[in-house]
Amino acid sequence: MRDLSVSVIGAGMGGLTAALALQKLGFKVRVYEQAPALGEVGAGLTISPNATRALDFVGLGPFMAEAADKPSAGALVHYRTGEALTRTQRDGSFKDTYGAEYYQIHRADLHDALVAAVRAHDEEAIRLSHAFDHLEQDENGVTASFKNGTKISSDVLIGADGSRSAVRGSIIDTVQPKFTGQAAFRGMVPAEAVEPYMTIANSTTTMGPGHIFTRYYLRHEKLVNVVGIAKTDAWKEEGWSIPATREEFLTEYQGWNDNVIGIINAIPKDKIFKWALFDRDPIPEWTVGRTTLLGDAAHPMLPFLGMGAAMALEDGVVLARCLEKYATPAEAFAAYEEARKERTKGVLLDSRKQGIWYQTSDPDNFTGFASTGELRMSLMGYDPANVEI
Numbered sequence: 001m002r003d004l005s006v007s008v009i010g011a012g013m014g015g016l017t018a019a020l021a022l023q024k025l026g027f028k029v030r031v032y033e034q035a036p037a038l039g040e041v042g043a044g045l046t047i048s049p050n051a052t053r054a055l056d057f058v059g060l061g062p063f064m065a066e067a068a069d070k071p072s073a074g075a076l077v078h079y080r081t082g083e084a085l086t087r088t089q090r091d092g093s094f095k096d097t098y099g100a101e102y103y104q105i106h107r108a109d110l111h112d113a114l115v116a117a118v119r120a121h122d123e124e125a126i127r128l129s130h131a132f133d134h135l136e137q138d139e140n141g142v143t144a145s146f147k148n149g150t151k152i153s154s155d156v157l158i159g160a161d162g163s164r165s166a167v168r169g170s171i172i173d174t175v176q177p178k179f180t181g182q183a184a185f186r187g188m189v190p191a192e193a194v195e196p197y198m199t200i201a202n203s204t205t206t207m208g209p210g211h212i213f214t215r216y217y218l219r220h221e222k223l224v225n226v227v228g229i230a231k232t233d234a235w236k237e238e239g240w241s242i243p244a245t246r247e248e249f250l251t252e253y254q255g256w257n258d259n260v261i262g263i264i265n266a267i268p269k270d271k272i273f274k275w276a277l278f279d280r281d282p283i284p285e286w287t288v289g290r291t292t293l294l295g296d297a298a299h300p301m302l303p304f305l306g307m308g309a310a311m312a313l314e315d316g317v318v319l320a321r322c323l324e325k326y327a328t329p330a331e332a333f334a335a336y337e338e339a340r341k342e343r344t345k346g347v348l349l350d351s352r353k354q355g356i357w358y359q360t361s362d363p364d365n366f367t368g369f370a371s372t373g374e375l376r377m378s379l380m381g382y383d384p385a386n387v388e389i
């Protein structure tokens with residue numbers, strides 16, 4: 001099927017990984033992105049070994065080894081005392097246990113690398129200012145219509161347009177988000193401004209009643225990425241770039257230890273953002289005719305396991321392999337769904353459970369971390385480049 005023309009809607013992590021995997025396997029791909037310019041928000045991304053394997057498959061292994069941070073130690077910390085509840089030694093151990101590295105990277109750095117790699121295969125591959133509107137399809141192909149008036153026909157179409165996917169809206173359903181009663185704050189701060197507060201481990205999550213606070217280094221310990229998730233219904237807007245004030249952030253973390261308060265106080269005022277957390281149920285179908293979905297368009301999930309982007313990267317690699325292996329789009333999409341549906345549904349539901357565990361556990365009577373070794377192995381031992389399809 002290498003002569004197949006493939007349209008991908010959305011140049012996020014999932015769409016670009018799918019495009020690159022397809023290019024690597026010899027397909028011609030066009031990626032249509034609504035934004036007039038490419039870029040990602042200033043936030044960190046954890047890349048667990050399963051996602052590292054997807055990046056290895058598309059040729060970004062050397063880039064990750066060079067550009068990403070490998071936290072040598074992690075810890076879960078008590079919100080009031082600031083003392084470790086559990087510690088994990090990470091240096092080298094992820095590679096030994098799961099066969100690939102665990103990384104933390106600036107989202108913009110990984111996004112830039114994906115864009116450059118897709119364009120290195122084909123300078124014309126990414127089309128900006130193309131907001132997908134609707135599609136029509138028959139047994140021979142798909143025609144996508146964009147808000148700028150353009151119509152594009154291809155043999156197959158992949159909707160990688162995120163958690164409010166318009167492609168999903170035009171083939172399956174409009175995504176029904178449910179507000180979870182939680183909101184997240186994010187910020188980025190130069191490491192030198194928070195050095196006294198970076199104790200215990202270079203990657204930590206602090207846990208308190210109804211709240212967590214995660215911070216880790218990026219760009220070879222020059223920056224610190226901060227995310228706080230709080231039980232609140234103070235606002236209900238979903239979006240990555242809604243400005244928040246330092247006072248709002250501090251109000252949620254009153255009574256927390258000096259390291260947490262010190263870091264929040266050090267984040268530059270124009271680098272604090274907030275968004276409400278919404279949840280969606282798994283759906284039974286991702287494919288209709290010659291159109292399928294991947295990443296958040298197919299299975300948006302809560303961030304408590306840090307696996308949303310990882311699932312999008314895995315999807316991209318498995319989908320490309322299926323299109324290479326099978327003789328028709330129908331067979332390829334059926335094999336892709338078969339390979340991915342149970343896994344992504346399981347991770348979506350486990351992300352929910354992990355969130356409930358964080359929100360309801362009592363750090364004063366801590367009995368151990370929620371996720372078992374078995375769960376971690378099934379999550380991080382997965383290999384999208386070799387899994388049976």
Ligand SMILES: Cc1cc2nc3c(=O)[nH]c(=O)nc-3n(C[C@H](O)[C@H](O)[C@H](O)COP(=O)(O)OP(=O)(O)OC[C@H]3O[C@@H](n4cnc5c(N)ncnc54)[C@H](O)[C@@H]3O)c2cc1C
Pocket residue numbers: 009010011012013014015032033034035044045046047130131132133160161162163165166184227294295296297301303306307308309310311312
């Ligand atoms: C607080 C938080 C922390 C997270 N941390 C992690 C983490 O550490 N590790 C991890 O693995 N995951 C994490 N995630 C999840 C992760 O960010 C997402 O799962 C991931 O970005 C999904 O990738 P995607 O390509 O499917 O969608 P997106 O990244 O949302 O990309 C979708 C793209 O489609 C474009 N688009 C949208 N609509 C249209 C349209 N109509 N026409 C054309 N283009 C369109 C968008 O502009 C965008 O470029 C986190 C999420 C949150 C909320």
